[in-house]
Amino acid sequence: MMEYVCELKNISKRFHTINNETKAIExxxxxxxxxxxxxxxxxxxxxxxxxxxxxxxxxxxxxxxxxxxxxxIGFMFQKDQLYEWRSILKNCILGLEIQHKDTEENVNKVLKMLKKYGLYNFRNYYPRQLSGGMRQKAALARTLAIExxxxxxxxxxxxxxxxxxxxxxxxxxxxxxxxxxxxxxxxxxxxxxxxxxxxxxxxxxxxxxxxxxxxxxxSMCEGERxxxxxxxxxxxxxxxxxxxxxxxxxxx
Ligand SMILES: Nc1ncnc2c1ncn2[C@@H]1O[C@H](COP(=O)(O)OP(=O)(O)O)[C@@H](O)[C@H]1O
Ligand SMILES: [Mg+2]
Incomplete structure (x- = not known):
């Protein structure tokens, strides 16, 4: 049987403002x-x-x-939402901290992820010291840290x-x-x-x-897509x- 992670059934959405109604979804x-x-x-x-x-x-x-x-659920936006006063590593373990899951094992997983994304040497840097692409990868690492x-x-x-x-x-x-x-x-x-x-x-x-x-x-994709x-x-x-x-x- 097929397993589904989520389903929307006949969703509609109207937004109300003081003198207006916006029908966003039908x-x-x-x-x-x-x-x-x-x-x-x-x-x-x-x-x-x-x-x-x-x-x-x-x-x-x-x-x-x-x-x-x-x-x-992990959510990631257009803007990376990194906290400027936290180092990259501290940003990436934020979600784990909130869930009280910042164990040594989980932090090591994050460090491994930072290595994979080429961010390990920047783990103690602050977001403003990174390029846009690196920041976005850090934001992804943070989102994926909570698995x-x-x-x-x-x-x-x-x-x-x-x-x-x-x-x-x-x-x-x-x-x-x-x-x-x-x-x-x-x-x-x-x-x-x-x-x-x-x-x-x-x-x-x-x-x-x-x-x-x-x-x-x-069909042309050889090996892993x-x-x-x-x-x-x-x-x-x-x-x-x-x-x-x-x-x-x-x-x-
Ligand atoms: N919180 C809100 N209050 C009022 N109107 C909203 C709100 N959020 C979105 N809208 C309106 O709903 C419509 C759809 O918005 P959105 O989902 O952001 O579009 P998209 O992401 O496809 O660009 C837009 O007309 C937007 O102005
Ligand atoms: Mg949008």
Whole structure:
């Protein structure tokens, strides 16, 4: 039987301000399998972040049902949210500290992760001493330190310059797949979504509905699948064109 980490059933969301009502989401339903990487793409302002906030329990839906089969959720945003007065290592063990799980064993795991991300020699540095890409990797290390069963990423690479975004996106995509972390990635970067995900969900203009879903299968990927290998397949361009066409930014 298929195991799911979360499910949205007929979710809608309206925001109320003093003299206005914004309908952000209208009837969205989807499930995420354990270990699956799903991307959500759609026009700017359509309701993508709201979907993540509802899954994280930060916003209540106006209608529908949210099922999340874990309390261990990691959330990472566009801005890295590192604390400037804490060293990189201290930032990365913050979540463990809060959960009273900052044991020697767990701290050693974080140190190992920092080695893998090329941040070990910077563990005693402060965030301002690191580049944008390194900061974002540190933020990811902090998020993964609590070993989340569901990872929610809201445009995590969009503040990075193009080349850094490609390489960090590639490394992160590889890590998520190797460690089989169930992930929902919100991005406006279609090639990023195609290269990283198992499935891409395209939303309509606000109020967001699901316009279409795409399964990302790459037969040409030899050995372990990585975002960079996917970008070098013949299928890649086809997926990109299909989603780009359906996104229809021309508004016609
Ligand atoms: N807390 C809020 N209060 C009022 N309106 C909001 C709030 N959060 C989001 N919205 C509105 O809901 C719509 C969807 O926002 P959002 O989910 O952030 O879009 P996206 O992430 O796709 O760019 C926007 O029109 C936004 O202004
Ligand atoms: Mg957003």
């Amino acid at each position: 009837d969205i339903s989807f499930k995420v399998e354990k270990g699956e990487i799903v991307s959500i793409v759609g026009p700017s302002g359509c309701g993508k972040s709201t979907v993540l906030s509802i899954l994280a329990g930060l916003e209540k839906p106006s209608g529908g049902e949210v099922v999340v089969n874990t309390s261990n 989340p069963e569901l990872l929610l990423l809201d445009e995590p690479f969009s503040a990075l310059d193009y080349q850094t975004r490609l390489s960090v996106g590639n490394e992160v995509g590889e890590i998520l797949r190797k460690e089989k972390i169930s992930t929902i990635l919100v991005t406006h970067d279609i090639p990023e979504a195609v290269s990283i995900s198992d499935r891409v969900i395209l939303l309509t203009e606000r109020p967001a509905k699901i316009k279409k879903e795409y399964i990302m299968e790459f 990585t975002p960079m290998k996917c970008r070098n397949t013949t299928e890649f361009g086809g997926y990109f064109r299909e989603i780009w066409r359906d996104l229809d930014v021309s508004g016609k």
